[in-house]
Amino acid sequence: MQIKRIEISNFRNFCFIEIGLGARINLILGQNGQGKTNLLESVYLLTTGTSFRYGDVESYINFTQPDPRLLIRGTLERQGLVSDVRYSLTNRTRTIEINGKKSTTTKLTELFSTVLFSPESLMSIKGPPEQRRELLDEMVISINQGSRTLFTQFRRALRSRNRILSAIAQGEMSRNLGVPVLESLNPTYFDLAVKITMSRLSLLRKIMPLAAEIFSSITRNATPLSLEYVASGNSFLKKELTDIYDAMHKRKIELFESELSAGTTIIGPQKHDIQFRYGGKDSRIYCSQGQQRAIILSLKIAQIRYHYELYKFFPILLLDDVMSELDPEVRKGLITFLNETDAQTLITTTDVNLHEELSGKGLVLYSMFNGKIDPGSAKI
Numbered sequence: 001m002q003i004k005r006i007e008i009s010n011f012r013n014f015c016f017i018e019i020g021l022g023a024r025i026n027l028i029l030g031q032n033g034q035g036k037t038n039l040l041e042s043v044y045l046l047t048t049g050t051s052f053r054y055g056d057v058e059s060y061i062n063f064t065q066p067d068p069r070l071l072i073r074g075t076l077e078r079q080g081l082v083s084d085v086r087y088s089l090t091n092r093t094r095t096i097e098i099n100g101k102k103s104t105t106t107k108l109t110e111l112f113s114t115v116l117f118s119p120e121s122l123m124s125i126k127g128p129p130e131q132r133r134e135l136l137d138e139m140v141i142s143i144n145q146g147s148r149t150l151f152t153q154f155r156r157a158l159r160s161r162n163r164i165l166s167a168i169a170q171g172e173m174s175r176n177l178g179v180p181v182l183e184s185l186n187p188t189y190f191d192l193a194v195k196i197t198m199s200r201l202s203l204l205r206k207i208m209p210l211a212a213e214i215f216s217s218i219t220r221n222a223t224p225l226s227l228e229y230v231a232s233g234n235s236f237l238k239k240e241l242t243d244i245y246d247a248m249h250k251r252k253i254e255l256f257e258s259e260l261s262a263g264t265t266i267i268g269p270q271k272h273d274i275q276f277r278y279g280g281k282d283s284r285i286y287c288s289q290g291q292q293r294a295i296i297l298s299l300k301i302a303q304i305r306y307h308y309e310l311y312k313f314f315p316i317l318l319l320d321d322v323m324s325e326l327d328p329e330v331r332k333g334l335i336t337f338l339n340e341t342d343a344q345t346l347i348t349t350t351d352v353n354l355h356e357e358l359s360g361k362g363l364v365l366y367s368m369f370n371g372k373i374d375p376g377s378a379k380i
């Protein structure tokens with residue numbers, strides 16, 4: 001799929017910009033603070049309805065402008081089907097329209113797909129488990145479009161359960177009244193918890209062998225890469241639906257008193273962790289920063305390949321300033337992948353020489369300065 005043109009009004013440091021994008025690699029060059037990440041963020045917003053940056057929708061609107069309305073509009077094409085997509089924000093209300101009809105983020109995820117490579121995501125091995133779960137869930141939603149609803153339902157069920165647990169712990173609700181309510185919420189909560197866990201596991205099982213292969217090829221290292229999915233100290237990687245259900249059910253009974261006194265849910269996919277193992281050893285401890293980044297990069301490349309295998313189209317790839325973060329051989333591996341893959345790609349960089357490493361065929365160069373971008377020129 002690809003984004004053919006984008007028009008942005010009053011988003012972050014843009015007043016108004018409009019550009020056409022090339023079908024292959026689009027390289028956006030500019031110094032720090034000029035709006036490169038903002039441009040990628042606008043493509044991400046348009047194709048997923050959400051941002052990859054922290055902060056309220058209020059922060060999207062250009063604060064230097066008197067007009068509080070924000071509009072991002074783009075022409076998207078997927079497998080020959082062209083759609084006009086609009087994302088607008090007026091008085092904190094978000095509206096998504098596809099071909100003039102009101103739509104939703106769920107619909108966007110069903111139709112389009114975007115994969116982001118950010119320096120933060122490449123560092124997620126070192127970070128807290130939450131960051132790895134986020135990375136994985138993003139992948140699950142991108143590969144299995146219907147699962148976005150599952151995540152929304154799960155968050156809602158978790159909130160309801162936590163509300164009751166907290167009310168009991170704070171003494172706002174008696175135990176006698178609260179426990180039956182909690183029990184009535186449990187079937188839905190655990191059903192969704194098991195489904196989320198399973199959707200993560202089935203994706204990991206599919207893409208991990210491919211990721212391991214990519215990792216050894218780009219690092220030129222035969223040490224095997226493997227994965228562990230950990231729940232309450234146990235490996236879940238090989239477990240099936242009923243085993244997971246039984247394990248969670250058992251933990252629910254064991255941790256009954258602990259949950260009541262903690263006032264929050266302590267069992268479920270929001271507590272699980274993913275560990276990458278390098279030669280069987282924990283990569284957090286035994287791998288260099290460069291190797292850790294290469295692991296995440298391999299996982300993302302595996303996700304993109306698998307996406308293509310399933311759907312016969314590539315997601316749009318957004319690479320935000322990641323080249324400078326990579327060791328030379330890993331960077332070379334990524335560049336080879338990008339040059340050989342038919343995906344539309346937007347790369348931001350401060351490196352004036354990066355274009356020399358990218359294949360000239362279909363490469364379009366843009367420069368970004370103070371919220372303005374030139375129309376782009378093909379590399380000769």
Ligand SMILES: Nc1ncnc2c1ncn2[C@@H]1O[C@H](COP(=O)(O)OP(=O)(O)O)[C@@H](O)[C@H]1O
Nearest residue numbers: 012013032033034035036037038059061062063
């Ligand atoms: N809501 C906003 N209104 C106006 N400017 C903004 C807003 N949000 C961010 N910015 C500005 O955007 C610039 C950063 O853009 P960014 O895309 O992150 O730069 P880079 O080119 O380094 O990726 C900063 O100058 C920041 O002040």
Ligand SMILES: [Mg+2]
Nearest residue numbers: 036037320321
């Ligand atoms: Mg940036």
